Amino acid sequence: MSFLNNVITGISLGSIYAIIALGYTMVYGIAKMLNFAHGDVIMVGAYVCFFATGSFGLHPVAGVLLAMVVCTILGMVIEGLAYKPLRQAPSLAVLITAIGVSWFLQNSAQLLWGAAPKVFTPVVSGGLSIFGGQLNISYVTILTVASCLVIMAVLSAFIGKGKMGKAMRACSEDKGAAQLMGINVNSTISMTFAIGSALAAIAGVLMCSAYPTLMPTTGSLPGIKAFTAAVFGGIGSVPGAFVGGLLLGIIEIFAKAYISTDLSDAIVFLALIIVLLVKPSGLLGKYVPEKV
Amino acid sequence: MALLQVNDIHVYYGSIHAVKGVSFEVNQGEVVTLIGANGAGKSTVLNTISGLLHPRTGGVVFEDHDLKGVAPHKVVSHGLAQVPEGRRIFLQMSVEENLEMGAFTQPGSTVEPGIADVYERFPRLKERRRQIAGTLSGGEQQMLAMGRALMSKPKLLMLDEPSMGLAPILVEQIFDIIKELHAAGTTILLVEQNAQAALAVADRAYVMETGKITLSGTGAELMASDQVQKAYLGG
Ligand SMILES: Nc1ncnc2c1ncn2[C@@H]1O[C@H](COP(=O)(O)OP(=O)(O)OP(=O)(O)O)[C@@H](O)[C@H]1O
Numbered sequence A: 001m002s003f004l005n006n007v008i009t010g011i012s013l014g015s016i017y018a019i020i021a022l023g024y025t026m027v028y029g030i031a032k033m034l035n036f037a038h039g040d041v042i043m044v045g046a047y048v049c050f051f052a053t054g055s056f057g058l059h060p061v062a063g064v065l066l067a068m069v070v071c072t073i074l075g076m077v078i079e080g081l082a083y084k085p086l087r088q089a090p091s092l093a094v095l096i097t098a099i100g101v102s103w104f105l106q107n108s109a110q111l112l113w114g115a116a117p118k119v120f121t122p123v124v125s126g127g128l129s130i131f132g133g134q135l136n137i138s139y140v141t142i143l144t145v146a147s148c149l150v151i152m153a154v155l156s157a158f159i160g161k162g163k164m165g166k167a168m169r170a171c172s173e174d175k176g177a178a179q180l181m182g183i184n185v186n187s188t189i190s191m192t193f194a195i196g197s198a199l200a201a202i203a204g205v206l207m208c209s210a211y212p213t214l215m216p217t218t219g220s221l222p223g224i225k226a227f228t229a230a231v232f233g234g235i236g237s238v239p240g241a242f243v244g245g246l247l248l249g250i251i252e253i254f255a256k257a258y259i260s261t262d263l264s265d266a267i268v269f270l271a272l273i274i275v276l277l278v279k280p281s282g283l284l285g286k287y288v289p290e291k292v
Numbered sequence B: 001m002a003l004l005q006v007n008d009i010h011v012y013y014g015s016i017h018a019v020k021g022v023s024f025e026v027n028q029g030e031v032v033t034l035i036g037a038n039g040a041g042k043s044t045v046l047n048t049i050s051g052l053l054h055p056r057t058g059g060v061v062f063e064d065h066d067l068k069g070v071a072p073h074k075v076v077s078h079g080l081a082q083v084p085e086g087r088r089i090f091l092q093m094s095v096e097e098n099l100e101m102g103a104f105t106q107p108g109s110t111v112e113p114g115i116a117d118v119y120e121r122f123p124r125l126k127e128r129r130r131q132i133a134g135t136l137s138g139g140e141q142q143m144l145a146m147g148r149a150l151m152s153k154p155k156l157l158m159l160d161e162p163s164m165g166l167a168p169i170l171v172e173q174i175f176d177i178i179k180e181l182h183a184a185g186t187t188i189l190l191v192e193q194n195a196q197a198a199l200a201v202a203d204r205a206y207v208m209e210t211g212k213i214t215l216s217g218t219g220a221e222l223m224a225s226d227q228v229q230k231a232y233l234g235g
């Protein structure tokens, strides 16, 4: 049964990585940049929910919605203030700016909310106990996996069939041509940040419900791992983020359970390196040759 | 008054002065061609009209609208569509999705009839409607690029080297389509290196050399001109 428990824990952690990875991959797909501040948006979302439910006594659902609203606005403001002026700048300048934004968010959180960890109250409590208590599945786990599936389904439909979703794909392929079609590239990029950040808020709440320690650096490691998951699955690919996130979560939990807790992160990155050696564009990524 | 007026535009790429005081006009219903060698500045002129580039001085007037400061995605709504050089269709999207993108500024209810019109003109595209555009042949891709531009129901269609890289038979086909569109009343601004074919379909023509217009006249006049014969028609 411990094997099954590990599988379930892995899928649950992987679902969180997948939701975060979606934000990285969509922003990369359209803006061709790595938004390293994405992980810290998760942290902000978790804090907003923490205070909304804890200090203001809001219902958890209202707390999550508020966190989504705040993060959506935050994502659009970050894009507009920090990244939009750098549209034509070399990618290294954008990368350094993203790291700067990440630090800015972490330090602001520390200033506002202190460095001491807070204990996050899970949005749902309790769980299922089956096989006479041998297998325990918490409601947080069920909620996490279900959220991930719903998000994937809705987002795939939006990108595949929706008018704005198609415009996003058009922008990600060729911004100049998209403009010639009448697509407003700036607002499409802004929308992508908005969606990614709203998802980050959900991920933040789910993650802190499963692992309840909340502090200003809470988002940073999961952010990096989710970025790894996005690269693993093929950066720019939405199904890739899903597959990459799930696999990464499972590998991490299995490494912890059967190999070594200390080495689990190293094993995760080793898996990434192997995948990239075999398929440089990631599991589901398309190999796009450089234009000559 | 002319449908499109380009007034003494100067366009720079950083410190490179690519277009040096170009003026010309396109009247309703005309096919006007802009010919010239590589690097003359033809694409730069079209991209300036489309709003992707901004003239340092001079301006573009379409119908009665000064396009100064109009964002590129708004230019389409004025009735100006461009088929860019190298087609630049969305290679990872299907044929039909490309056409839908062409109708981005159009009300939803007109998209389907618009697609049906394009399929009627280009039956090949209909057969391949679900195919990913990147897998189309060069000629089909050019048809898709033209069909996509027509989806916005443009008052002026700008084509940048539509015959580039196509086999002679397909070049002929593309020029036949231009003639058909012309006959149907579409106003066209055609940029070409294939001077022979372009002059043959054009009502009027301009010759560009290193950022300036050096010659203009009717298609037939330029076809007969010594200068054009020597420089572009190998005569
Ligand atoms: N993005 C750019 N940056 C710098 N210079 C550019 C850029 N695009 C074009 N140029 C320069 O501007 C000049 C005009 O280029 P343009 O593309 O308009 O020529 P063209 O007439 O369309 O040529 P072709 O027939 O080869 O397409 C050329 O000297 C070119 O090198």
Ligand SMILES: [Mg+2]
Binding pocket: B042, B043, B044, B085, B160
């Ligand atoms: Mg050109």
